[in-house]
Amino acid sequence: MPEVVGNMLIAQSGGPTCAINASVAGAVEEAGRHPDLIGEIYGGRNGILGILNEDLIDLQEEKRSAIEGLRYTPAATLGTCRYKIHFITDEQLAQAKDDKEREKLLKRRVQAASDMDQLFEVFQAHNIRYFFYAGGNDSQDTSLKIHEEAVKRGWDMRVIGIPKTIDNDLPHTDHCPGYGSVIKYNATTVMEVGIDVGSMATDDGSVCIIEVMGRSAGWIAAGTALAKRGNPANPPHIILFPEIQYDLAHFLNKVREAVAAYKYCVIVVGEGIKNKEGKEIGADETKRDAFGHAVLAGAAWKLKELIEAALQTKTRTVLLGYAQRAAAHCASLTDVTEAAACGEAAVRAAVSGQSGYMVKLIRESSAPYKWSTALHDLREVANVEHFVPREWISEDGFMTNEQFLEYASPLIAGEVRAPMENGLPKYVVLEGLPVEKKLAPRA
Amino acid sequence: MPEVVGNMLIAQSGGPTCAINASVAGAVEEAGRHPDLIGEIYGGRNGILGILNEDLIDLQEEKRSAIEGLRYTPAATLGTCRYKIHFITDEQLAQAKDDKEREKLLKRRVQAASDMDQLFEVFQAHNIRYFFYAGGNDSQDTSLKIHEEAVKRGWDMRVIGIPKTIDNDLPHTDHCPGYGSVIKYNATTVMEVGIDVGSMATDDGSVCIIEVMGRSAGWIAAGTALAKRGNPANPPHIILFPEIQYDLAHFLNKVREAVAAYKYCVIVVGEGIKNKEGKEIGADETKRDAFGHAVLAGAAWKLKELIEAALQTKTRTVLLGYAQRAAAHCASLTDVTEAAACGEAAVRAAVSGQSGYMVKLIRESSAPYKWSTALHDLREVANVEHFVPREWISEDGFMTNEQFLEYASPLIAGEVRAPMENGLPKYVVLEGLPVEKKLAPRA
Numbered sequence: 098m099p100e101v102v103g104n105m106l107i108a109q110s111g112g113p114t115c116a117i118n119a120s121v122a123g124a125v126e127e128a129g130r131h132p133d134l135i136g137e138i139y140g141g142r143n144g145i146l147g148i149l150n151e152d153l154i155d156l157q158e159e160k161r162s163a164i165e166g167l168r169y170t171p172a173a174t175l176g177t178c179r180y181k182i183h184f185i186t187d188e189q190l191a192q193a194k195d196d197k198e199r200e201k202l203l204k205r206r207v208q209a210a211s212d213m214d215q216l217f218e219v220f221q222a223h224n225i226r227y228f229f230y231a232g233g234n235d236s237q238d239t240s241l242k243i244h245e246e247a248v249k250r251g252w253d254m255r256v257i258g259i260p261k262t263i264d265n266d267l268p269h270t271d272h273c274p275g276y277g278s279v280i281k282y283n284a285t286t287v288m289e290v291g292i293d294v295g296s297m298a299t300d301d302g303s304v305c306i307i308e309v310m311g312r313s314a315g316w317i318a319a320g321t322a323l324a325k326r327g328n329p330a331n332p333p334h335i336i337l338f339p340e341i342q343y344d345l346a347h348f349l350n351k352v353r354e355a356v357a358a359y360k361y362c363v364i365v366v367g368e369g370i371k372n373k374e375g376k377e378i379g380a381d382e383t384k385r386d387a388f389g390h391a392v393l394a395g396a397a398w399k400l401k402e403l404i405e406a407a408l409q410t411k412t413r414t415v416l417l418g419y420a421q422r423a424a425a426h427c428a429s430l431t432d433v434t435e436a437a438a439c440g441e442a443a444v445r446a447a448v449s450g451q452s453g454y455m456v457k458l459i460r461e462s463s464a465p466y467k468w469s470t471a472l473h474d475l476r477e478v479a480n481v482e483h484f485v486p487r488e489w490i491s492e493d494g495f496m497t498n499e500q501f502l503e504y505a506s507p508l509i510a511g512e513v514r515a516p517m518e519n520g521l522p523k524y525v526v527l528e529g530l531p532v533e534k535k536l537a538p539r540a
Numbered sequence: 541m542p543e544v545v546g547n548m549l550i551a552q553s554g555g556p557t558c559a560i561n562a563s564v565a566g567a568v569e570e571a572g573r574h575p576d577l578i579g580e581i582y583g584g585r586n587g588i589l590g591i592l593n594e595d596l597i598d599l600q601e602e603k604r605s606a607i608e609g610l611r612y613t614p615a616a617t618l619g620t621c622r623y624k625i626h627f628i629t630d631e632q633l634a635q636a637k638d639d640k641e642r643e644k645l646l647k648r649r650v651q652a653a654s655d656m657d658q659l660f661e662v663f664q665a666h667n668i669r670y671f672f673y674a675g676g677n678d679s680q681d682t683s684l685k686i687h688e689e690a691v692k693r694g695w696d697m698r699v700i701g702i703p704k705t706i707d708n709d710l711p712h713t714d715h716c717p718g719y720g721s722v723i724k725y726n727a728t729t730v731m732e733v734g735i736d737v738g739s740m741a742t743d744d745g746s747v748c749i750i751e752v753m754g755r756s757a758g759w760i761a762a763g764t765a766l767a768k769r770g771n772p773a774n775p776p777h778i779i780l781f782p783e784i785q786y787d788l789a790h791f792l793n794k795v796r797e798a799v800a801a802y803k804y805c806v807i808v809v810g811e812g813i814k815n816k817e818g819k820e821i822g823a824d825e826t827k828r829d830a831f832g833h834a835v836l837a838g839a840a841w842k843l844k845e846l847i848e849a850a851l852q853t854k855t856r857t858v859l860l861g862y863a864q865r866a867a868a869h870c871a872s873l874t875d876v877t878e879a880a881a882c883g884e885a886a887v888r889a890a891v892s893g894q895s896g897y898m899v900k901l902i903r904e905s906s907a908p909y910k911w912s913t914a915l916h917d918l919r920e921v922a923n924v925e926h927f928v929p930r931e932w933i934s935e936d937g938f939m940t941n942e943q944f945l946e947y948a949s950p951l952i953a954g955e956v957r958a959p960m961e962n963g964l965p966k967y968v969v970l971e972g973l974p975v976e977k978k979l980a981p982r983a
Contacts, residue, residue, distance in 0.1 A: 112740075113735075113736045113739050113740065115732075143742055146742060170735075171732050171735055171736060172732075172735040172736040172738070172739040173739040173740070174739065176739050176740075176741075176742075177739055177740055178740070178742050179740070179742070179744075180742070281963055281964075284963075284964060285869050285964055285965060286863050286866075286867070288964060288965070288967075289558075289614050289615075289863065289866035289867055289868060289869065289965075290861075290862045290863055290866050292556075292613075292614055292615040292866060292967065293556045293614060293615040293862050293865065293866035294862065295615070296556050296615040296616040296617065296619050296620055297555070297556065297616070297619075297620055297621070297622070298619075299586055299589060299619075299621050299622070299623070301622075305861075305862060307863075323962075323963070323964065324964065326962070326964070413861055413862060414859060414861060415859060415860065415861035415862060415863050416857060416858060416859035416861075417858065417860075417863070418733075418748075418856055418857060418858035418859075419733045419736050419737065419748060419856060419858060420729050420732065420733055420750075420858050420860070422736065423729075423732035423733050423735060423736035424729070424732055425732060426728050426732065426870060427869060427870070429963065431963075506962065506963075509962075509963035509964070510962070510963045511963065512960060517955060519766075519769070519949065519952075519953070520724055520727075520766070520872065520874075520949075520952035520953045520954065521724075521727060521728055521731060521766065521767065521769070521952070522728060522731070522732075524731075524735065
């Protein structure tokens with residue numbers, strides 16, 4: 098494509114991680130190296146939601162040290178949102194099970210078209226010619242739709258998706274920025290909790306269940322296997338993956354064996370694990386919340402009840418929740434470096450005329466670990482989920498094997514040390530100077 | 541007291557912390573400076589339980605680097621136990637509500653006497669003349685009883701208790717080793733989770749509840765107020781203390797206010813918090829576990845149900861559990877330094893002829909922070925619990941005030957950096973060479 102001169106807009110979407118800001122830092126720094134093509138550098142507040150409301154901030158007005166400090170600052174500094182543009186395909190419409198659903202889908206299609214109009218009004222009002230969106234599956238789909246729409250409308254704009262998700266479930270990329278840090282923190286925690294529980298273990302035995310994120314893919318749970326450091330006696334003794342349907346009697350036997358062997362047992366469980374009927378263990382179908390949804394009492398809690406009933410062994414639970422994806426104090430330097438590189442690569446691709454791609458990470462070798470970035474067509478990325486390969490999990494389904502460890506090991510290497518102030522990390526908060534609005538407020 | 545020459549025994553008791561090993565390091569290193577008085581240096585495995593079984597290890601056989609490394613190694617390296625010697629007083633016997641309870645108490649008294657005999661057989665068999673016990677309330681009581689028994693039996697032995705508890709509920713000491721590290725980690729976590737939840741906060745609001753340890757004292761919950769760093773907009777927005785009985789309608793109003801002001805609300809809750817009737821919120825009286833105890837579903841879980849029903853606001857929970865007391869990767873240098881100093885002070889006191897004391901920390905000034913160690917009579921320590929003073933909590937009961945912050949601030953200063961290996965901390969594991977047994981196995 099010929100060169101285009103104009104302004105840049107970057108936004109973040111989906112669940113925050115402690116590496117997603119590094120991608121913004123990388124992109125903004127790289128943009129600064131192309132003043133001939135990129136004029137203003139804007140950030141969209143709260144993802145697509147802020148852009149729809151023309152809620153932009155001027156990243157050129159931030160201190161260089163603040164942009165640099167984004168490399169060690171957790172969460173989405175530009176803000177993120179749960180708002181989703183529902184692009185309804187003809188196929189989805191045809192599959193609607195009744196008129197009511199068909200009507201709902203049609204309404205969503207109209208809303209999506211209206212949202213798209215609004216986005217392009219904002220892009221055009223601010224002469225946005227470079228658009229970067231960091232996020233997971235849904236966000237890559239949004240990037241694809243924006244790219245296609247730009248082509249259709251003849252609005253000359255480069256659109257590149259930047260991968261981000263602790264879930265590590267994007268396809269085609271070797272791994273996702275955000276993943277290395279979450280498993281570094283979780284493996285550290287499993288190691289420490291393991292030493293704690295082990296030091297209390299006497300003849301009556303002791304069990305601790307640590308629940309980690311991952312509703313459908315077990316990458317996060319799998320990563321805690323690094324805490325074993327090659328010794329079967331080290332925790333975690335059991336990992337439960339959402340990809341596998343478990344026979345709970347079989348599971349209880351594994352716990353019994355570990356307690357017999359080590360006097361304690363540390364279990365890591367992905368939040369979405371299922372029983373042999375394929376039902377989520379953490380879902381309590383008998384109880385409904387204020388919205389009428391089945392209450393998720395939590396997989397760890399359910400397993401605790403089972404173990405205490407079957408084994409009469411004291412069982413404690415840890416639920417890391419948001420703490421695991423926000424733990425910048427224990428981030429992986431490899432992860433943060435790669436996240437920044439993905440931001441840089443996105444801008445380099447765009448200024449060289451590419452559009453409609455997601456940046457991906459390529460592994461050149463595991464030992465020594467060598468990697469690079471490349472581009473992948475967004476049409477092959479959107480809405481495809483990537484699971485832990487069955488052959489990376491032990492035959493009995495309760496642990497990863499060497500192949501996984503070789504994959505995951507390099508991703509947690511190196512430490513990020515944020516500056517400290519009064520005993521706590523000093524994270525960056527952006528000034529966030531608003532860009533003057535040019536459109537009438539959206540109805 | 542005149543000088544006594546003989547061997548030393550040190551053991552750990554109660555819940556592990558990430559500073560209790562530093563006390564062992566301090567004590568062992570100090571003992572090495574008194575070779576004229578202290579011969580062998582033994583560690584008792586799994587607290588009193590291991591000593592009863594003559595399960596001792598030879599700490600002189602450990603590498604100096606391993607003892608030094610205990611300063612950054614979490615949990616109880618010598619092992620700990622839940623076993624308790626029940627010393628039954630005449631008063632307790634007189635208060636027994638029926639014959640059955642009286643019989644149970646009498647049985648415990650007989651067991652305690654038998655345990656005491658066994659302990660002194662071990663002390664005498666190994667010529668133990670210096671005994672150090674690191675632990676919380678129960679352990680200080682055990683130290684007192686052992687000291688009194690030694691005097692009664694005419695066994696010339698120095699007994700000094702070393703304070704240790706993340707709960708910070710020992711009396712007479714300014715604070716307890718282990719406390720500074722747990723609140724440094726918890727405040728860091730609250731800060732990070734707060735940035736995460738805040739970055740996702742849009743108009744629909746968002747709530748996150750973080751449950752921390754503390755069944756009866758709110759010191760651990762209180763410590764997370766440090767994450768506010770003087771800004772009311774910063775999380776935590778609400779802290780619930782076990783010392784206070786809460787009107788839940790009042791609490792829900794506070795949540796509503798925070799969501800209105802900041803679009804999100806981070807709540808920290810001590811596990812033992814109570815409603816206005818004084819009943820533990822986390823206890824589910826309708827449900828009993830395998831042992832017949834009321835199931836503690838957890839305070840955070842109960843509050844989540846309440847908030848979602850009343851405010852229709854998405855509410856997530858984090859349950860830090862054992863992770864918080866084992867988090868050596870985020871330990872406070874001040875805490876670990878003080879813990880080591882308590883170990884040293886215990887040995888110095890003992891070799892200078894003192895017995896029947898607990899080491900305590902004295903605060904000389906808060907700004908600049910200056911501290912020293914001293915001794916306190918064990919008779920005044922045992923079984924007294926120390927709560928957060930009501931005047932350090934805001935009038936409405938939902939936050940600490942300046943007095944608490946002045947108290948807690950210096951305790952989290954400085955970082956402990958364990959050596960790293962393949963992206964994870966490299967903690968010390970002792971060789972644990974067993975000391976040859978001299979007694980017949982206990983019946």
